[in-house]
Amino acid sequence: MQKEIEITMAPESMGSETAVKEALSAALKVDLARIKGYKVLKRSIDARSRKVIYRLQVKAFIDEPALADIFTINYQNVSNARPVIIVGAGPAGLFAALQCIENGLKPIVLERGKDVKQRRRDLAAINKEGLVNTESNYCYGEGGAGTYSDGKLYTRSNKRGDINKVLQIFVQHGATADILVDARPHIGTNKLPHIITAIRETILNAGGEVHFDQKVTDLLVSFGQIKGVVVNGTNRLLADAVILATGHSARDIYELLHHKGILVEAKPFALGVRIEHPQAIIDAAQYHCDVRSEFLPPAYYSLVEQVGSRGVFSFCMCPGGIIAPCATYKNEIVVNGWSPSKRNNPFANSGTVVQIMLEDVKGDDPLRMMHFQARLEQTAFNLGGGKLVAPAQRMVDFVEGRLSADLPKNSYLPGTKSAILKDTLPDFVSSSLKNALPVFGKKMKGYYTNEAILVGVESRSSSPVRIPRDRETFQHPQVAGLYPCAEGAGYAGGIVSAAIDGVNCANAILRTV
Numbered sequence: 001m002q003k004e005i006e007i008t009m010a011p012e013s014m015g016s017e018t019a020v021k022e023a024l025s026a027a028l029k030v031d032l033a034r035i036k037g038y039k040v041l042k043r044s045i046d047a048r049s050r051k052v053i054y055r056l057q058v059k060a061f062i063d064e065p066a067l068a069d070i071f072t073i074n075y076q077n078v079s080n081a082r083p084v085i086i087v088g089a090g091p092a093g094l095f096a097a098l099q100c101i102e103n104g105l106k107p108i109v110l111e112r113g114k115d116v117k118q119r120r121r122d123l124a125a126i127n128k129e130g131l132v133n134t135e136s137n138y139c140y141g142e143g144g145a146g147t148y149s150d151g152k153l154y155t156r157s158n159k160r161g162d163i164n165k166v167l168q169i170f171v172q173h174g175a176t177a178d179i180l181v182d183a184r185p186h187i188g189t190n191k192l193p194h195i196i197t198a199i200r201e202t203i204l205n206a207g208g209e210v211h212f213d214q215k216v217t218d219l220l221v222s223f224g225q226i227k228g229v230v231v232n233g234t235n236r237l238l239a240d241a242v243i244l245a246t247g248h249s250a251r252d253i254y255e256l257l258h259h260k261g262i263l264v265e266a267k268p269f270a271l272g273v274r275i276e277h278p279q280a281i282i283d284a285a286q287y288h289c290d291v292r293s294e295f296l297p298p299a300y301y302s303l304v305e306q307v308g309s310r311g312v313f314s315f316c317m318c319p320g321g322i323i324a325p326c327a328t329y330k331n332e333i334v335v336n337g338w339s340p341s342k343r344n345n346p347f348a349n350s351g352t353v354v355q356i357m358l359e360d361v362k363g364d365d366p367l368r369m370m371h372f373q374a375r376l377e378q379t380a381f382n383l384g385g386g387k388l389v390a391p392a393q394r395m396v397d398f399v400e401g402r403l404s405a406d407l408p409k410n411s412y413l414p415g416t417k418s419a420i421l422k423d424t425l426p427d428f429v430s431s432s433l434k435n436a437l438p439v440f441g442k443k444m445k446g447y448y449t450n451e452a453i454l455v456g457v458e459s460r461s462s463s464p465v466r467i468p469r470d471r472e473t474f475q476h477p478q479v480a481g482l483y484p485c486a487e488g489a490g491y492a493g494g495i496v497s498a499a500i501d502g503v504n505c506a507n508a509i510l511r512t513v
Helices: 017-028 091-102 116-129 164-173 193-206 250-257 279-287 370-386 395-400 427-443 495-511
Strands: 002-009 036-047 053-062 083-088 106-110 207-209 216-222 225-231 235-238 241-242 268-278 304-307 312-319 323-324 335-338 347-356 391-392 416-418 453-458 482-484
Touching: 002 017, 002 312, 002 347, 017 036, 017 053, 017 370, 053 106, 083 091, 083 225, 091 106, 091 164, 091 193, 091 241, 091 495, 164 495, 216 250, 225 241, 225 391, 225 427, 241 395, 250 347, 250 370, 268 279, 268 312, 268 335, 268 370, 268 427, 279 347, 312 335, 323 347, 335 453, 347 427, 347 453, 370 391, 370 416, 370 453, 391 395, 395 427, 482 495
Parallel strands: 083 106, 083 241, 106 207, 241 482, 391 416
Antiparallel strands: 002 053, 036 053, 216 225, 225 235, 268 347, 268 453, 304 312, 312 347, 323 335, 391 453
């Protein structure tokens, strides 16, 4: 007999199989000896009261052995199958490739950047020397922005596709099985490169292709039908289906489409700063303690406030994390955040951003939001003084409008410079943040403090451009066979939702065969 039930556990008991069985026995009113095994279905931390507990949704096996779930996909060989060109080797492109193989199609993945191993050298140059390789950085390269941006797998995209399948594929390629049960699953930047490499090997072993340093510079279109792409300005690759999974930072792709008369649209996005606290402040606030228990992970938070007509919200919160320089062009500052798997760094950071509406940027240019974004990133670069040094300010100093006399120790490796962040942010963004931050401090004890640093600018929360597509066929309305995909097209916002969108695009191609 099998029964599903929710139980609660003290953090210090979580590592004990006996303690879980005893809790099941008590909750189900069944003798302990009859509990032959169990499977945790979901796991979350409940810190709403002073006594922090874990909540577990568990399947108990009573009077019968526990059966392990088996997940396998046997990828067929597609060496000689119909080709599908996939532009971009981020989560959308890689999962599109895997789904193509399942569907009997041959994926040809073209990535402008380098593989994960070679990419590390360029990241080191960014962090240590402030040098940006415009084709290989935190956004471009194998795995896309996801590889070196934490590996958060939390998503609300359950209506768009099979989240569990995406998570199972990650596990199949080396992720810990914890991501299948955690309420906020997380892989860690240190583990993602090995997983991404394993996915590439699966694609290659099935007869697919993955090519690096292959920048798509033109689309071949004839009478409203995609015919292929041009790579690195000269090489032509032909296919009647192209998935455009280039990520939200590939401005040259938006410019290419606009130049060719292929419809693109301006899209609202969000803009702000990356805020970093000592992790101990966040732990104390969320766990109601002076010192976090060794049995609890570094604490997480999520904050939102409406200021007039604008939403101000935290996102991509990184407990025990690092602020990273994520510019893709020279003379720009873009900040993001990530955490290693153990989340054991002394700081916690989160993007804290304000909604930008279409009416905030006047004109009818479909690329105007992108140009607006770029100008702010260039202003931040100039304010920092070069070499990716970022303008920064203590939190209370920012709200009260004074230059910080000094800055706290922080995780941003290229360095920070005390500046008036209002000088790099639009007035409506700056004023919205100034109003929201003290309110966040009332919601979470200790949040509003001059021990926190604001680092500018957090500007790539989502794409400022949408590439339209038909809801049923997933194809661009003007170009048959062109499938705008995931974050870069404006249809996803994170690793899992991007992966799901890649799967959906691959399935849409199969429906048109």
